[in-house]
Amino acid sequence: MRLRVYHFILLLCFAGSLAPSTLHAGNDIVLSDSVAQLGLASQSNKASDSADAERYAGKNGIELVADKNRDFLYIGGAKVFLSGSIRSYRGKLTVQSNDYYKVLLPLLWWSQPPTNSIKRIVIDPGHGGKDPGKVCSLNGTCEKQLTLDTALRLKAILEKNGYEVILTRNKDTWLDLDDRPAFAARAKADLFVSLHYNAAGANDFKSSGIETYAYTPVGQTSTNDTNRNRAQSSAQPGNNFDTFNMILAWSVHRRLLANTGAEDRGVRRAKFAVLRTLNCPGILVEGGFVSSRTEGAMICDPAYRQKIAQAVAEGIMDYRQRTQGHP
Ligand SMILES: [Zn+2]
Structure with missing residues (x-):
């Protein structure tokens, strides 16, 4: 007993x-x-x-x-x-x-130690030269023109706010995808933002909205991967900044939604080559669908691209505040 x-x-x-x-x-x-x-x-x-x-x-x-x-x-x-x-x-x-x-x-987690200072930002206008990127179905405007224009607008706003800004390309030239993070490393960038515009499949003139991407952390799946069990298994240099990548992506994404009123397609994860070998925090922004009749027309309007640039700049400033320990 x-x-x-x-x-x-x-x-x-x-x-x-x-x-x-x-x-x-x-x-x-x-x-x-x-x-x-x-x-x-x-x-x-x-x-x-x-x-x-x-x-x-x-x-x-x-x-x-x-x-x-x-x-x-x-x-x-x-x-x-x-x-x-x-x-x-x-x-x-x-x-x-x-x-x-x-x-x-x-x-x-708002109370980050105040160790993260941001001075130099590398902006990467997607595509260029031989690679036009997505093409607007309304008027044939190429993504490479729209991303460069947005990047120049973003550069002007950030410089006005005291940041040093370098573009991976200032004109219509092509840079290999792997050369873009390498460029940021040579420039000793504190932050990297790659700008893109999206397009849907043929005959889809309706899909619209903004997506913001961070590099897929180890143990997580990429958002667009149809096999949701295929987790990222090997750490890449960009994974050293998982925490900061996520804060930056979300900070910029919220400002993009607020400034444009665009559809929220989410903060996402992907194994993009331009983010893989970064040695600073970085994100990739898909600022809307050039294939959409309504959103495509808006993106082709310089005033709308100014809103996008303003939003990305505000998101970067939010990020700086947050990572410096401000609630
Ligand atoms: Zn693109």
Whole structure:
């Protein structure tokens, strides 16, 4: 009998050690407990939220909204894709641990040490020379012209704000994709932004919206990869800046959405060559669809490209504030 009691106590201890802590549920992480540690408080759901949705707000007003079975959530009003779907554990929403550490933590962790100074920014106007990029279906304007024009506008705004800006190309010339991050390294850039415009398949004149990309972190899948189990397995130089890449992508993406009113196609991850070998934080912006009848016409208007340039500049300045430890 005494032996049985002893075994029972042992079993209790063993079960206790196996039971998920308040933070972890197996390989998943309980959202409510985790974001509370980052200073976010639970909010009551809005009428438009589903019964399973959870809503949080930080002291700085940034909101996090998550819903069950989705592979994205909203942070500060911008859609951010996850590697895995949001699930539920004992009535609480959970995210995969790599999504917590690679997406939520960098975005919600405001108190970075003030070590990140940004002076020199390399802007990369996508395509050029022999490579026109996407072509506007309305008037034949090439992506390479639009990205160069946007880059020149962005350069002027950033310089006015005290930054030193170098373009990977100042005219209609081609640079190999691998030469662009190498250019940034030679220039001793503190930040790298590659500018692009998107296009849909033939006969699709409707798809529109803005996407902002960070290089895919190890253990995460690229957003556009149809095989969602094919995680990035080998670290690339660009992965040294996963945390900063994500903060920069989100900061710029939010400003782009706010300044243009464009459709939110999300902060995404991809293994783009121009981001792979970077030795500073960097992102790639797809500033809308030149193939769209409406958005394409807007992108061909210089006033709209000025808005895009202004938004990217504001996003960079937001990023600098955030990474210098301002809430
Ligand atoms: Zn492009």
